[in-house]
Amino acid sequence: MRKLSLALTVAASAVAAPALAADxxxxxxxxxxxxxxxxxxxxxxxxxxPDATTAVRTLAVWxxxxxxxxxxxxxxxxxxxxxRGGRALTLPADGVSSATKAPGRHxxxxxxxxxxxxxxxxxxxxxxxxxxLGGREAVRVPFRWxxxxxxxxxxxxxxxxxSVAVTR
Amino acid sequence: xxxxxxxxxxLAMLALPMSAQAHRAWxxxxxxxxxxxDAWVGFDAGMSNGVFIPDHAAMNLAGLxxxxxxxxxxxxxxxxxxxxxxxxxxHLTQPGTWKIANVSSGLTATxxxxxxxxxxxxxxxxxxGTVPAGATDVVATRVSNRIETFVTLGEPTDGVFxxxxxxxxxxxxxxxxxxxxxxxxxxxxSIDGLPASGVEVTIARGGSRxxxxxxxxxVTTGADGSFNVTWPEPGMYWLNATxxxxxxxxxxxxxxxxxxxMEVLS
Numbered sequence: 116m117r118k119l120s121l122a123l124t125v126a127a128s129a130v131a132a133p134a135l136a137a138d139x140x141x142x143x144x145x146x147x148x149x150x151x152x153x154x155x156x157x158x159x160x161x162x163x164x165p166d167a168t169t170a171v172r173t174l175a176v177w178x179x180x181x182x183x184x185x186x187x188x189x190x191x192x193x194x195x196x197x198x199r200g201g202r203a204l205t206l207p208a209d210g211v212s213s214a215t216k217a218p219g220r221h222x223x224x225x226x227x228x229x230x231x232x233x234x235x236x237x238x239x240x241x242x243x244x245x246x247x248l249g250g251r252e253a254v255r256v257p258f259r260w261x262x263x264x265x266x267x268x269x270x271x272x273x274x275x276x277x278s279v280a281v282t283r
Numbered sequence: 284x285x286x287x288x289x290x291x292x293x294l295a296m297l298a299l300p301m302s303a304q305a306h307r308a309w310x311x312x313x314x315x316x317x318x319x320x321d322a323w324v325g326f327d328a329g330m331s332n333g334v335f336i337p338d339h340a341a342m343n344l345a346g347l348x349x350x351x352x353x354x355x356x357x358x359x360x361x362x363x364x365x366x367x368x369x370x371x372x373x374h375l376t377q378p379g380t381w382k383i384a385n386v387s388s389g390l391t392a393t394x395x396x397x398x399x400x401x402x403x404x405x406x407x408x409x410x411x412g413t414v415p416a417g418a419t420d421v422v423a424t425r426v427s428n429r430i431e432t433f434v435t436l437g438e439p440t441d442g443v444f445x446x447x448x449x450x451x452x453x454x455x456x457x458x459x460x461x462x463x464x465x466x467x468x469x470x471x472x473s474i475d476g477l478p479a480s481g482v483e484v485t486i487a488r489g490g491s492r493x494x495x496x497x498x499x500x501x502v503t504t505g506a507d508g509s510f511n512v513t514w515p516e517p518g519m520y521w522l523n524a525t526x527x528x529x530x531x532x533x534x535x536x537x538x539x540x541x542x543x544x545m546e547v548l549s
Binding site: 185187188189190191194197198201202203 | 316317318319320322437438439461463548549
């Protein structure tokens, strides 16, 4: 198991706001790689329970959505996500699937309304990237749903910094 | 009267579709976990000492039965028999788990006739009247072989895991297309519809040419026919079990073999 440099900070100064207005933000850095044949990675972002083997919710899947014929053929290369829940999804899905992203920082914002039925508690945000002619990496970031907090971890090959913020 | 040597010779002849005793039969898919609206998978089938290393004999695929997730029969495409392996493609046109099996069964018999050993093989129904009057040392053995693998497009399904109640069969508890290194899996062996207890299962990982230790595992089924395996590494695995039942009264001896190929992902 890879060690994660994890900093979990529960923000003490939660701004007074309606309880249901908690939003979830995931920032994912796709590193710029100097390789001969670079293809943007397929990326999946999902929520797991700390002890669970299934995805509670897939928040984002970035794949070759423009390739209607074959774009989904490589979804299974995100092996962990595919097994934990990806294979049970019908894609494309509104608000979940979108095109692959260029190197850089990308933010997935999930309005609280979309996670209304997610019970408060400890979870793990997982980001998995699989790249054509490249490798595969999953970064796990434990976070808490139900209170404002931020957490971060970083990948070492296919992913850069990943941070999670629950804001109220 | 039975002669152990004659029995062994008979088993050797019919142990596999191509009678390659001591060689391992394998039916290996090019992929097992697939996504997309449809997909193609290729299969290599052969017999050799090193699993998935085609260096001995191609498998006779006369008993190939492909079952689609909805239970319907599917046809292979691009069938080709090479020197060391038979190969074909399968177009996965519906989501779910597909079963690809090469199944054979029959009867083998040996006897002594005028001081000479005679050998016969065929279907059980053709056997009566085959052994001439005056033959001695008649040994008949019912033989069944089932060589299987599974592939899944999209979400795994269980529809193809029905127990034919005939021969040695594996009934998954853990889905064979949901295997990951470091995790445990459970399967059950069933012989003629009943739990196959106390049966030794050999588990071998492919790629033995690229390491020095064969790294094989052996487990034994429990009273309910189940066995557990914790996959040490990702790879393509070969699982094999044989059940030999001696003749009892009117019931002839039986030799049932089962092989499955399963892929374990990282």
